[in-house]
Amino acid sequence: MVQVIQAHNVSHADLEARFGLQQTESEDFFTEWFDTLPEITDLEKQDLDKIKLHFLRLVKRPPLSEETVKLVLLSPLLNLAGFYDEPFYMRGEESIEISAEDEGEIIRGRIDVLVIQEQFWLLVIESKRSSFSLLEAVPQALVYMLANPSQDKPTFGLVTNGSDFIFLKLAKENQPKYAMSDQFTLLKRESELYQVLSVLKNLSQSLS
Template sequence: MVQFIQAQNVGLAYLEEKFGLRQAKDEVFFPEWWENLPGITDSEKQELDKIKAHFLRLAKYPPLSEETVKLVVLSPLLNLAGFYDEPFFMRSEQSIEISVEDKGEVIRGRIDVLVIQEQFWLLVIESKRSSFSLLEAIPQALSYMLANPRLEKPVFGCVTNGSEFIFLKLIQENISQYALSDQFTLLKRKNELYEVLSILKNLSQTLS
């Protein structure tokens, strides 16, 4: 298990200073989220429409725990993408607390971590308020990904709060470089879970 000291306070500047981490500028560094993505079927689109509808209905009654996000959104997505099948295995890592002060009140949230095949890290944010953006989780995801001992292989990640998704890629062969995908959201009229599932499918094929 990866151990962190005050992991909730780790930011990108800290990772850049301590690990020489740099954000890749070249678009071809992370083609897995946009290039030659597999298609999805009509039945999969129907399932994704249900997932979106279920989440938006539950979101009317906050707060949403990370357990709800995993049950309603993440678990069916991982199933459709094939991450519950061989050769993949999944385990849970320690949770990380995050907090922010708002008008003298300390608001706490939590990041729950799942890891698949040691090469795909999923961080799920439990948000008590909308003040927690995915930016809170990106340095945490990169911290876990930097701890991967298999330096010869790229490592991927995804951070989500249920309504938004960002994918990450890290390579550490010569220097540590990472890149982010666009942000996908359930708050648009178009169901962007279609793109999210296509990316997850592509990653499952890449890692299998």
């Protein structure tokens, strides 16, 4: 009988054992999160400051659900980054299944937000409630990225709990490998939400 495993129960060790997924520390592998990023305009900064203000006001009345994180934070960020425009389109709550060869197991889950361009999964976004650790969400996002049918193009991911953000890149050529960005936070006095939008704009501009 085939065993079904929920994506949120998968660990880094599971992904290494089942799919041979390896993390790379090479800076050349994932330059999209730090190299030649586009500038953020003053108007965009005003919008980001308002997003931060809304989030911090809501987080005073916990718990902050995943749906609220998507509504207050992710939706306006993706809009500012251009992911609501052509050639992209978006899907929410997308079901996926992925299985390792000869394992007799299927990993099943639902992607929170999926941004697609011509069947190429550009951005897989996993949002969590505000109290959730991002490191716990990374393996789940990687499961969804591994489910991307494209073999010759990388997939980019973003995990966020509302206050913190980590970008991911996964390539499946030969042996699958991935890398993570630094962790950004909007809780600093100098909010790093500007950098988050800059990375998102870089992805939308370079991949459109």
